[in-house]
Amino acid sequence: MGEGPLVLQIFLVVAVLAIAAMLFVVLYGARTPLPQSVVNDAGYRIRKIWLGLVLFVAVVAFAITLPFFPYPWAKASPGAQHFTVTAAQYAFVMPSVIPANVPIVFDVTSQDVNHGFGIYAPDGNLFAQVQAMPDYINHLPIEFHVKGHYTVRCLEFCGIGHAYMHGGFDVR
Amino acid sequence: MKIMWTYIVAGLTIFGLMLLVGIGLRASQAGWLPIDTGTFYSLLSLHGVGMITAMAIAGLGLLWYLVDREIKLDERVALLAFAFFAIGVLSVIVSVVFGHFGALWTMLYPLPFVGTTWPAWATGAWLMGVALVMLGFMLICAQLLGAILRQYGGLGSALGVDYVFRRKAFEAAGKHPPKPQIFAATVVSIDGLIGGASGLLVGIAMIAHLLDPHVAIDPLWAKNLTYQFGHTFANLTMYMAVAGIYVALPICTKREYHSSVPLAVAWWGTLVFVIIAYFHHLYMDFVQWPIVQYIGEISSYLAAVPVVVVTVFGGLMLIHRSGMKWTLGSMFFFAGMVGWIVGGSAAILDATIPLNVDLHNTLWVPAHFHTYLLEGVLLFILGWVFVALEQRAGSASNAVVRWIVGLGIFGGGAIFLIPFYVAGAAGVPRRYAVEPAPGPFWAGIATIGALLVLVGVLAALVEGIRLARKPALSVSQ
Numbered sequence: 001m002g003e004g005p006l007v008l009q010i011f012l013v014v015a016v017l018a019i020a021a022m023l024f025v026v027l028y029g030a031r032t033p034l035p036q037s038v039v040n041d042a043g044y045r046i047r048k049i050w051l052g053l054v055l056f057v058a059v060v061a062f063a064i065t066l067p068f069f070p071y072p073w074a075k076a077s078p079g080a081q082h083f084t085v086t087a088a089q090y091a092f093v094m095p096s097v098i099p100a101n102v103p104i105v106f107d108v109t110s111q112d113v114n115h116g117f118g119i120y121a122p123d124g125n126l127f128a129q130v131q132a133m134p135d136y137i138n139h140l141p142i143e144f145h146v147k148g149h150y151t152v153r154c155l156e157f158c159g160i161g162h163a164y165m166h167g168g169f170d171v172r
Numbered sequence: 173m174k175i176m177w178t179y180i181v182a183g184l185t186i187f188g189l190m191l192l193v194g195i196g197l198r199a200s201q202a203g204w205l206p207i208d209t210g211t212f213y214s215l216l217s218l219h220g221v222g223m224i225t226a227m228a229i230a231g232l233g234l235l236w237y238l239v240d241r242e243i244k245l246d247e248r249v250a251l252l253a254f255a256f257f258a259i260g261v262l263s264v265i266v267s268v269v270f271g272h273f274g275a276l277w278t279m280l281y282p283l284p285f286v287g288t289t290w291p292a293w294a295t296g297a298w299l300m301g302v303a304l305v306m307l308g309f310m311l312i313c314a315q316l317l318g319a320i321l322r323q324y325g326g327l328g329s330a331l332g333v334d335y336v337f338r339r340k341a342f343e344a345a346g347k348h349p350p351k352p353q354i355f356a357a358t359v360v361s362i363d364g365l366i367g368g369a370s371g372l373l374v375g376i377a378m379i380a381h382l383l384d385p386h387v388a389i390d391p392l393w394a395k396n397l398t399y400q401f402g403h404t405f406a407n408l409t410m411y412m413a414v415a416g417i418y419v420a421l422p423i424c425t426k427r428e429y430h431s432s433v434p435l436a437v438a439w440w441g442t443l444v445f446v447i448i449a450y451f452h453h454l455y456m457d458f459v460q461w462p463i464v465q466y467i468g469e470i471s472s473y474l475a476a477v478p479v480v481v482v483t484v485f486g487g488l489m490l491i492h493r494s495g496m497k498w499t500l501g502s503m504f505f506f507a508g509m510v511g512w513i514v515g516g517s518a519a520i521l522d523a524t525i526p527l528n529v530d531l532h533n534t535l536w537v538p539a540h541f542h543t544y545l546l547e548g549v550l551l552f553i554l555g556w557v558f559v560a561l562e563q564r565a566g567s568a569s570n571a572v573v574r575w576i577v578g579l580g581i582f583g584g585g586a587i588f589l590i591p592f593y594v595a596g597a598a599g600v601p602r603r604y605a606v607e608p609a610p611g612p613f614w615a616g617i618a619t620i621g622a623l624l625v626l627v628g629v630l631a632a633l634v635e636g637i638r639l640a641r642k643p644a645l646s647v648s649q
Contacts, residue, residue: 004530007521008597015514022510025488026496033495036427043489047434051481058473061524065469068526071462089287113283114391116456116533118601126530126599131456134282134391138458153608155456155533155601157276159287160209163604 116155179233231412367404511547536596580628587621
């Protein structure tokens with residue numbers, strides 16, 4: 001939640017490292033060519049290690065992120081206060097005040113097309129979101145620890161008024 | 173060659189036109205070009221479907237030619253498919269230009285039917301146009317798959333199953349595994365038919381709803397099929413173009429790219445992960461079965477393994493200390509691999525569920541797929557074109573031209589793409605005709621970058637025409 005700037009930093013580091021590594025591989029020793037068999041012998045050895053490393057990172061990343069998946073909490077949020085949010089072209093019907101520091105569940109649906117219920121914190125960062133779908137109710141569990149005004153923007157293209165579909169609530 | 177050039181020239185022409193549309197859209201978001209909201213979304217619809225179709229047509233031309241070199245294909249089928257593409261594109265243009273359709277290329281049900289500002293016939297023309305493009309795509313996929321299955325005597329042989337599991341007996345019998353480009357064609361064909369079928373199914377359901385509004389469609393079912401089709405179709409444009417690496421890079425490096433057990437297994441992985449990774453588009457639909465959300469994340473991660481461990485790694489091994497000359501063709505191929513890795517890294521971050529909460533439907537999404545398409549798929553296509561032209565003419569472009577093209581397409585590309593990432597990380601929503609801050613500032617920077625890309629593309633076009641007009645090198649030379 002609100003981790004966009006951190007994700008950007010991670011991405012920039014990964015991108016710069018990847019570009020540097022690829023440039024190094026193609027530029028290193030470029031003026032002294034080697035037979036393909038020599039390159040292959042070393043390359044295949046490195047590739048085995050590289051495969052192990054990539055698989056390890058993939059599995060570890062999956063395992064690390066598992067506890068942070070929102071779905072188990074969407075089903076079981078005992079004692080949480082429920083608030084209904086109904087989206088329709090081009091407005092949200094929702095409470096104007098939400099209590100701070102207590103478990104909340106937004107029960108989000110739509111009267112017409114798909115919308116996105118995107119909550120922006122007072123500092124402007126995207127804090128949480130869930131889709132608002134016709135015929136379905138998505139349960140978004142959340143708890144607000146920072147008081148102030150939260151802006152809600154539509155985060156699924158819903159028609160000509162999409163960019164103007166916003167609202168908000170105060171957390172007190 | 174005639175079919176290949178017809179497809180590639182058509183694809184690149186559509187790309188050029190859609191590039192102009194895209195520049196206009198970013199300039200509008202920057203507040204530099206007055207475009208009313210309805211027109212903005214009509215143009216965005218055209219830009220989205222146009223770019224994907226452009227890459228698919230060019231990529232299919234390349235893939236069709238590579239298969240045709242190994243197994244003779246009937247040109248009439250490719251021409252029939254091209255007619256489907258042409259009529260489909262025309263129908264989409266009519267829908268947008270005359271009907272002002274604006275539900276975007278994802279056209280999530282029931283959006284094309286609710287609160288619309290365009291007539292019902294425009295929705296019909298759009299759906300028919302996309303369906304015809306999909307039929308053309310599936311026709312080529314069916315032709316390629318049929319030819320490959322006949323040639324190799326079944327799917328198992330075409331995918332190298334015997335070669336992987338009974339290698340000694342396989343090689344003792346004097347057999348050879350399919351060439352790498354055949355693996356690419358087999359996987360693109362199978363996944364293309366599955367993705368195309370999903371698209372046609374939801375498209376037919378929506379046409380039925382258009383004709384009779386009492387026909388009910390489940391929005392979650394429609395969303396799954398729409399993204400299964402959309403993600404697969406967009407993703408496969410890369411795998412079509414990637415086939416060019418296996419043939420063109422050996423020409424550039426004067427080395428050989430053989431099929432191997434890791435390559436075969438990597439393509440098996442791609443075959444599976446490309447069709448199920450689409451679940452990551454529905455992470456924010458909490459009513460979706462949780463199990464498929466978990467599958468979405470792990471399959472998105474694993475889809476990257478064949479790329480970074482086999483194809484790109486193998487491409488870099490080919491170039492490493494080969495004495496390869498940096499021509500426009502080889503430059504495009506190397507830069508395309510860089511773009512693929514960078515765009516793929518951004519996609520993997522977005523496919524990580526706890527991070528997707530911060531990135532879903534922000535400008536981060538167009539950030540990664542513009543990187544993937546502009547600095548990946550397009551560069552592989554251009555790389556193929558220039559390697560072919562350089563081989564034919566027996567000469568390459570001079571350093572000044574390479575610098576102009578490189579600075580325009582790679583440098584301008586970076587200036588165009590970075591604003592998408594920065595604004596996306598700041599939570600600016602995608603598909604906003606009028607963006608909240610800091611969107612407009614970054615849209616201005618992106619517009620400048622896109623104009624530089626246009627300069628690079630025009631320089632490449634002029635250079636391509638110059639090379640094409642040179643007399644062909646005779647065989648003895």
